[in-house]
Amino acid sequence: MEILNSQIEKHYHQPNLYDDIINRLKELEVDLNSVTRKDIAGVDEFHVRGAEVSRELAKIVNINNSRLLDIGCGIGGPCRMLADEFNCDAVGIDISKEYVATASRLSELVGLNHKTKFIYADATNLPFQDNEFEVVWTQHVQVNISDKLKFYSEIDRVLKNNGVFIYYEVFKKGNKGVNYPLPWADESRISFLEQSSRIDSILQELGLVKKQSTNQTDSGIKVLEKMLDRITTWGAPRLGLNVLMGASTKDKITNLLNGLKEGQIYLESGVYERQK
Numbered sequence: 244m245e246i247l248n249s250q251i252e253k254h255y256h257q258p259n260l261y262d263d264i265i266n267r268l269k270e271l272e273v274d275l276n277s278v279t280r281k282d283i284a285g286v287d288e289f290h291v292r293g294a295e296v297s298r299e300l301a302k303i304v305n306i307n308n309s310r311l312l313d314i315g316c317g318i319g320g321p322c323r324m325l326a327d328e329f330n331c332d333a334v335g336i337d338i339s340k341e342y343v344a345t346a347s348r349l350s351e352l353v354g355l356n357h358k359t360k361f362i363y364a365d366a367t368n369l370p371f372q373d374n375e376f377e378v379v380w381t382q383h384v385q386v387n388i389s390d391k392l393k394f395y396s397e398i399d400r401v402l403k404n405n406g407v408f409i410y411y412e413v414f415k416k417g418n419k420g421v422n423y424p425l426p427w428a429d430e431s432r433i434s435f436l437e438q439s440s441r442i443d444s445i446l447q448e449l450g451l452v453k454k455q456s457t458n459q460t461d462s463g464i465k466v467l468e469k470m471l472d473r474i475t476t477w478g479a480p481r482l483g484l485n486v487l488m489g490a491s492t493k494d495k496i497t498n499l500l501n502g503l504k505e506g507q508i509y510l511e512s513g514v515y516e517r518q519k
């Protein structure tokens with residue numbers, strides 16, 4: 244597991260990420276004394292459709308004022324949005340030390356460090372007591388998780404009774420392969436695509452009850468097409484997800500888009516409730 248985690252951490256690693264973001268903000272002539280969430284919105288939500296989809300998910304059930312855990316929080320954009328717009332007390336965990344440090348510093352930069360906290364930890368071994376959170380949230384993370392049962396058991400364990408689990412993920416359809424690189428993996432050894440029906444069985448076995456699910460593929464395709472078109476026409480933006488995806492950004496988006504269009508993979512979000 245340690246080898247796998249360090250391969251995943253290496254995949255996401257971008258050296259001096261925080262300083263890179265700061266330098267790009269300077270190039271965009273943003274006043275560093277008054278940086279807002281909007282200024283960093285292009286880079287700080289690392290999933291298809293960024294803050295727009297996070298906001299939609301947060302409105303499906305009432306999560307206002309909740310103590311919330313974001314598993315695989317990246318550089319913290321979703322936690323900041325949930326803290327700022329939904330008054331959540333948001334904790335994020337991630338196995339990338341660079342991401343956790345960057346997440347904390349970005350929260351400080353935009354004045355949200357009192358409502359967000361970021362911890363270096365493995366999703367399959369959460370450093371929390373049982374029943375700690377009212378909401379557990381995860382976006383585009385289980386694609387890197389080989390031990391699905393452990394991952395979802397930990398989610399179940401830390402959720403309070405009647406707490407909600409909210410996910411937004413990439414799933415596989417059938418057994419046709421995908422092309423790499425993809426945003427979450429340069430090669431298949433750190434990619435663990437699964438069908439949502441298998442995940443649903445695991446969650447049901449654990450006692451979580453499905454409240455709803457939404458196929459997000461079409462809206463994802465539209466946004467990815469726009470992104471690709473923009474990069475092809477104008478080059479990568481100053482402060483977009485290219486900062487996190489590096490030199491292979493265009494290939495990663497192309498492969499993801501083709502996989503979604505050709506139907507090897509699909510995007511789905513949903514909500515479960517812990518009823519024990």
Ligand SMILES: C[S@@+](CC[C@H](N)C(=O)[O-])C[C@H]1O[C@@H](n2cnc3c(N)ncnc32)[C@H](O)[C@@H]1O
Nearest residue numbers: 288289290315316317337338339365366382387
């Ligand atoms: C595609 S990024 C998504 C980041 C974030 N959820 C977002 O939407 O902005 C996937 C994240 O999952 C994290 N991750 C992968 N495997 C993990 C594990 N076993 N434990 C904790 N985090 C993990 C990665 O480090 C990365 O930050």
